[in-house]
Amino acid sequence: xxxxxxxxxxxxxxxxxxxxxxxxxxxxxxxxxxxxxxxxxxxxxxxxxxxxxxxxxxxxxxxxxxxxxxxxxxxxxxxxxxxxxxxxxxxxxxxxxxxxxxxxxxxxxxxxxxxxxxxxxxxxxxxxxxxxxxxxxxxxxxxxxxxxxxxxxxxxxxxxxxxxxxxxxxxxxxxxxxxxxxxxxxxxxxxxxxxxxxxxxxxxxxxxxxxxxxxxxxxxxxxxxxxxxxxxxxxxxxxxxxxxxxxxxxxxxxxxxxxxxxxxxxxxxxxxxxxxxxxxxxxxxxxxxxxxxxxxxxxxxxxxxxxxxxxxxxxxxxxxxxxxxxxxxxxxxxxxxxxxxxxxxxxxxx
Amino acid sequence: xxxxxxxxxxxxxxxxxxxxxxxxxxxxxxxxxxxxxxxxxxxxxxxxxxxxxxxxxxxxxxxxxxxxxxxxxxxxxxxxxxxxxxxxxxxxxxxxxxxxxxxxxxxxxxxxxxxxxxxxxxxxxxxxxxxxxxxxxxxxxxxxxxxxxxxxxxxxxxxxxxxxxxxxxxxxxxxxxxxxxxxxxxxxxxxxxxxxxxxxxxxxxxxxxxxxxxxxxxxxxxxxxxxxxxxxxxxxxxxxxxxxxxxxxxxxxxxxxxxxxxxxxxxxxxxxxxxxxxxxxxxxxxxxxxxxxxxxxxxxxxxxxxxxxxxxxxxxxxxxxxxxxxxxxxxxxxxxxxxxxxxxxxxxxx
Numbered sequence: 001x002x003x004x005x006x007x008x009x010x011x012x013x014x015x016x017x018x019x020x021x022x023x024x025x026x027x028x029x030x031x032x033x034x035x036x037x038x039x040x041x042x043x044x045x046x047x048x049x050x051x052x053x054x055x056x057x058x059x060x061x062x063x064x065x066x067x068x069x070x071x072x073x074x075x076x077x078x079x080x081x082x083x084x085x086x087x088x089x090x091x092x093x094x095x096x097x098x099x100x101x102x103x104x105x106x107x108x109x110x111x112x113x114x115x116x117x118x119x120x121x122x123x124x125x126x127x128x129x130x131x132x133x134x135x136x137x138x139x140x141x142x143x144x145x146x147x148x149x150x151x152x153x154x155x156x157x158x159x160x161x162x163x164x165x166x167x168x169x170x171x172x173x174x175x176x177x178x179x180x181x182x183x184x185x186x187x188x189x190x191x192x193x194x195x196x197x198x199x200x201x202x203x204x205x206x207x208x209x210x211x212x213x214x215x216x217x218x219x220x221x222x223x224x225x226x227x228x229x230x231x232x233x234x235x236x237x238x239x240x241x242x243x244x245x246x247x248x249x250x251x252x253x254x255x256x257x258x259x260x261x262x263x264x265x266x267x268x269x270x271x272x273x274x275x276x277x278x279x280x281x282x283x284x285x286x287x288x289x290x291x292x293x294x295x296x297x298x299x300x301x302x303x304x305x306x307x308x309x310x311x312x313x314x315x316x317x318x319x320x321x322x323x324x325x326x327x328x329x330x331x332x333x334x335x336x337x338x339x340x341x342x343x344x345x346x347x348x349x350x
Numbered sequence: 351x352x353x354x355x356x357x358x359x360x361x362x363x364x365x366x367x368x369x370x371x372x373x374x375x376x377x378x379x380x381x382x383x384x385x386x387x388x389x390x391x392x393x394x395x396x397x398x399x400x401x402x403x404x405x406x407x408x409x410x411x412x413x414x415x416x417x418x419x420x421x422x423x424x425x426x427x428x429x430x431x432x433x434x435x436x437x438x439x440x441x442x443x444x445x446x447x448x449x450x451x452x453x454x455x456x457x458x459x460x461x462x463x464x465x466x467x468x469x470x471x472x473x474x475x476x477x478x479x480x481x482x483x484x485x486x487x488x489x490x491x492x493x494x495x496x497x498x499x500x501x502x503x504x505x506x507x508x509x510x511x512x513x514x515x516x517x518x519x520x521x522x523x524x525x526x527x528x529x530x531x532x533x534x535x536x537x538x539x540x541x542x543x544x545x546x547x548x549x550x551x552x553x554x555x556x557x558x559x560x561x562x563x564x565x566x567x568x569x570x571x572x573x574x575x576x577x578x579x580x581x582x583x584x585x586x587x588x589x590x591x592x593x594x595x596x597x598x599x600x601x602x603x604x605x606x607x608x609x610x611x612x613x614x615x616x617x618x619x620x621x622x623x624x625x626x627x628x629x630x631x632x633x634x635x636x637x638x639x640x641x642x643x644x645x646x647x648x649x650x651x652x653x654x655x656x657x658x659x660x661x662x663x664x665x666x667x668x669x670x671x672x673x674x675x676x677x678x679x680x681x682x683x684x685x686x687x688x689x690x691x692x693x694x695x696x697x698x699x700x
Binding site: 166253297298328330 | 623
């Protein structure tokens with residue numbers, strides 16, 4: 001385990017998320033635990049993804065694996081944004097090469113009303129226990145990041161039954177059946193808000209709300225069909241006192257509205273130059289925004305891109321270095337370590 | 351066949367693309383011919399997609415089918431942006447539910463160098479003949495739209511071997527093997543530029559360059575790896591004298607660079623409010639930008655969205671009404687007709 005001196009201060013990531021000056025720019029990676037690591041794949045040979053999530057000691061182990069390789073400033077708990085749909089009453093499986101499958105999907109108001117209220121402390125105890133284990137293992141400088149899916153992104157999986165390109169069924173419900181949409185979004189909102197609060201109680205130092213697919217929406221649709229629910233989730237998360245990161249991808253035209261919805265930190269993907277995005281999110285801190293595929297570039301090109309992002313951040317406090325979307329399966333772990341070290345070295349402050 | 355009086359003027363779409371005042375805002379739809387039409391599916395029962403493309407009379411028939419249902423201002427020739435990869439020497443098939451498959455893909459400089467130069471008049475004669483047939487059938491007010499894929503989008507299919515979410519192999523080649531990338535992009539550029547010119551000679555009144563997946567790139571990557579090639583294609587298309595539409599999706603941060611690359615008309619998807627996008631593309635005309643999934647909304651909601659786009663265009667000449675990406679398979683043809691009629695009615699100018 002990476003151990004550094006405990007100095008009583010909050011983790012670097014927490015301080016940066018609050019816009020405070022830190023000794024270096026903190027760095028972590030979405031999907032930093034998982035498929036690109038051989039030691040994760042070894043565990044997956046005998047355990048399914050859902051089994052790992054259901055067993056706190058395994059989830060904690062997988063969460064900690066990347067921290068043994070590189071000095072990231074945070075460990076993000078190994079879980080899946082769709083875990084809460086199981087206690088809500090849906091059937092979730094991960095099909096090989098297909099990603100998540102929810103079958104049958106939710107397609108109408110009756111389906112939305114049939115979703116159960118969730119006692120998160122009980123139903124999602126394995127993730128909360130994993131957070132406790134990880135928090136107990138890590139030094140005080142390293143943050144534990146808890147997370148949940150935002151209502152729109154979870155709803156889209158529930159309605160489509162899996163990943164989607166055009167979100168036909170999701171938008172059809174939004175546009176055609178406001179009662180079903182509202183019922184569904186409220187149930188998800190309440191589950192997710194409770195889950196985030198429970199994660200902070202369990203020891204998460206920061207929580208991230210993933211609205212991964214919200215970039216499928218126009219600003220008007222976001223404002224009308226998504227913002228009220230996301231806002232409720234983000235307010236509940238903020239009320240815990242832990243900093244809240246609000247993440248989406250493909251959100252170049254949604255940044256102001258996402259900022260309005262809430263969060264201490266707004267995530268940017270690589271399509272928005274970091275300085276331009278940061279200028280649009282008011283006083284919030286910013287997270288991002290390396291293209292995860294840049295980790296496939298030769299080292300000199302990767303270094304150039306890391307340096308460019310740091311230059312755009314201009315050493316201003318409140319920047320959390322991350323990728324703009326999750327790491328992909330064939331990423332070289334050595335490239336990940338290279339980025340961590342380069343960010344730390346180049347951002348070291350006197 | 352829809353027949354209106356021949357008045358000697360260029361088609362409405364052509365005039366709007368040139369920024370001229372027209373009697374109404376012209377409207378057409380990407381993928382307006384195809385899977386959502388029962389009469390197309392009837393033909394597909396006995397003919398594959400590639401067979402239809404290879405037989406000019408069938409391609410022309412499919413192109414004209416939507417025009418028998420509604421008074422669109424243009425017929426877009428039925429073809430596929432990947433047709434040119436076949437005479438370039440690659441193996442293309444359309445797998446059920448999977449979309450296009452290119453196997454083996456192009457992964458290195460040797461693969462790029464092995465691609466053949468294409469005599470477009472010979473190798474792509476079926477599409478050119480289909481354009482001649484369609485042009486002969488349509489009245490002078492209705493434009494025939496020819497098209498080709500932009501170099502980046504075609505390259506991504508060649509390298510990935512099909513559709514992709516993360517474009518790992520494409521970006522890996524871009525970042526790691528500049529010689530392979532340049533060779534590949536030049537070969538595609540030359541084929542596509544020649545094909546567009548041949549389509550105009552065959553009777554296309556307007557051509558559209560589809561850079562459907564370019565929204566995967568940051569502005570810096572677009573400028574460095576894509577713009578020079580797209581620019582060459584667009585210049586060649588502009589040299590024909592026909593107006594050129596430059597289309598991409600997810601391009602909220604690329605609009606200025608796409609405008610710099612070229613085109614008389616810049617396509618916008620629904621993520622960018624039309625007035626805001628139009629203000630960013632200089633003196634160009636604008637095409638868009640209804641969310642194709644809005645056609646699944648109830649009629650009053652669909653009407654509201656059509657009217658909103660027209661209001662944002664403000665009746666200023668130079669707006670081509672379209673969807674922001676192609677129509678999807680289960681779209682109701684009656685909804686498409688509803689949009690055509692509403693655009694014509696609401697935009698009629700004295």
